[in-house]
Amino acid sequence: MNNMKGKQNFAIVNVQNNMMPIINEDSKTRYQWVPFGVYGHDDFFAAVTSAYNVSTTNAACIEGIADLIFGKGLYSKDQAKNEVLQKLIPQEETKRVAFDIKLFGNGAYTVYWNDEHTKIVKMYHVPVQTLRAEKLGNSPKIENYYYCVDWTDQRKVKEKKKIPAFGTSEEKMEILYIKHYTPGLYYYSLPDWVSALQFSISEGEISNLHYNNITNGFLPAVMINFNNGVPAPEERQTIEDLIQAKFTGTDNAGRFMVSFNDDPQTKPTLDIIDISNLHDKYQYVAEYVQDRILVAHRITSPLLFGIRTEGNGFSSQSEEMLTAFSILQTMTIQPFQNLILNALDYALTCGGIEDAQLFFDQLTPLSLLSQQAEETDKTIDEVADDTNKALENPATSEDSQDQTTEEVMPDTQNIESFSMLSFNNKEYEIYKK
Numbered sequence: 001m002n003n004m005k006g007k008q009n010f011a012i013v014n015v016q017n018n019m020m021p022i023i024n025e026d027s028k029t030r031y032q033w034v035p036f037g038v039y040g041h042d043d044f045f046a047a048v049t050s051a052y053n054v055s056t057t058n059a060a061c062i063e064g065i066a067d068l069i070f071g072k073g074l075y076s077k078d079q080a081k082n083e084v085l086q087k088l089i090p091q092e093e094t095k096r097v098a099f100d101i102k103l104f105g106n107g108a109y110t111v112y113w114n115d116e117h118t119k120i121v122k123m124y125h126v127p128v129q130t131l132r133a134e135k136l137g138n139s140p141k142i143e144n145y146y147y148c149v150d151w152t153d154q155r156k157v158k159e160k161k162k163i164p165a166f167g168t169s170e171e172k173m174e175i176l177y178i179k180h181y182t183p184g185l186y187y188y189s190l191p192d193w194v195s196a197l198q199f200s201i202s203e204g205e206i207s208n209l210h211y212n213n214i215t216n217g218f219l220p221a222v223m224i225n226f227n228n229g230v231p232a233p234e235e236r237q238t239i240e241d242l243i244q245a246k247f248t249g250t251d252n253a254g255r256f257m258v259s260f261n262d263d264p265q266t267k268p269t270l271d272i273i274d275i276s277n278l279h280d281k282y283q284y285v286a287e288y289v290q291d292r293i294l295v296a297h298r299i300t301s302p303l304l305f306g307i308r309t310e311g312n313g314f315s316s317q318s319e320e321m322l323t324a325f326s327i328l329q330t331m332t333i334q335p336f337q338n339l340i341l342n343a344l345d346y347a348l349t350c351g352g353i354e355d356a357q358l359f360f361d362q363l364t365p366l367s368l369l370s371q372q373a374e375e376t377d378k379t380i381d382e383v384a385d386d387t388n389k390a391l392e393n394p395a396t397s398e399d400s401q402d403q404t405t406e407e408v409m410p411d412t413q414n415i416e417s418f419s420m421l422s423f424n425n426k427e428y429e430i431y432k433k
Contacts, residue, residue: 023037023194024038027136027186033133048191056203058196060306065297066103070098075358076356096125100125100127102192109347110126112124112172112173130147133146146161147160147163167350192332199292301320301328303321304325
């Protein structure tokens with residue numbers, strides 16, 4: 001017993017040093033497809049989904065912007081073609097693709113052709129996280145995608161399905177993969193908010209911290225010292241389990257401890273580990289993290305998404321809110337819409353529908369319309385029409401459809417083939433003889 005009193009037992013806790021996320025397309029893999037990783041092997045989509053699930057600010061921004069991208073739906077300005085379009089591409093499918101492009105930076109349709117492979121008969125959304133691009137062979141563009149329900153399950157991976165990329169085969173089913181240009185990547189692209197990936201995870205950790213404080217009854221960090229010797233490992237574990245079960249959790253808040261001792265020198269002692277101004281530090285981190293997430297999403301006014309911040313830079317005046325919404329529409333929403341519209345226009349042209357005149361019916365926040373209507377003595381519908389006309393996407397406006405250009409077209413006689421990295425004309429690569 002005397003020897004036991006002279007012993008000191010401490011547990012050493014190693015704090016893991018997390019590395020910065022490194023985006024990697026593993027084109028040197030032994031697999032036929034290209035894994036897409038950020039913290040490890042082929043974990044990009046899982047990491048992005050986790051950052052979306054644990055961060056309230058990130059989730060609000062993604063869902064809000066995705067709703068604005070889709071707006072009230074995808075339509076054609078040609079009434080006859082619009083009727084065909086609604087049967088060809090259900091609105092819900094495009095809404096899901098818009099959400100995937102905002103969340104993951106990638107989106108995809110499953111395209112079904114007729115037997116002659118001359119017309120597209122149907123287009124459906126396919127979850128982009130279930131797709132992996134095939135490694136390039138002799139062709140300068142991706143020819144196939146592999147589909148698997150769960151790429152983390154090796155049994156499911158063995159059942160993967162190979163599907164041709166759009167425009168590369170005569171198969172009845174093809175994958176129309178939509179992505180924008182990302183420096184350093186070829187097979188996939190990144191979401192526009194990827195720079196806030198760690199901030200989103202940090203916000204989730206802050207939430208976890210407060211949750212644990214609540215479940216621990218807001219008790220401070222305490223070191224409990226038993227001064228009657230060091231018990232055996234099994235007994236130590238039993239004591240720890242009893243203390244944890246009795247004094248942690250919201251149901252145990254406010255409980256007291258009773259100790260019976262033969263000698264005052266052997267009584268248990270409690271040392272409170274106090275960290276000064278801890279609540280101020282966490283408040284600062286929470287506000288900073290939220291601000292960085294909003295910047296990454298290019299949110300001009302958080303109030304547009306129901307996020308109230310202390311210094312958002314905008315009051316509730318309708319003119320300032322309209323200015324914020326106009327900037328958001330021009331700098332953030334329209335680029336996403338144009339990406340989808342260009343891809344669909346290309347696909348429909350190949351599928352027998354030329355000059356589809358596609359556009360997204362704009363969605364405007366109701367709070368903004370209500371305040372505008374009150375100040376101008378107009379109805380909400382009248383204000384909506386005026387606002388949508390003022391914020392109409394120039395790429396799909398009627399004026400742009402009527403304008404003609406006198407550009408000198410390049411000589412295409414020496415062009416053998418081209419590779420579409422994405423569906424933006426600026427991103428075509430030309431290969432000459």
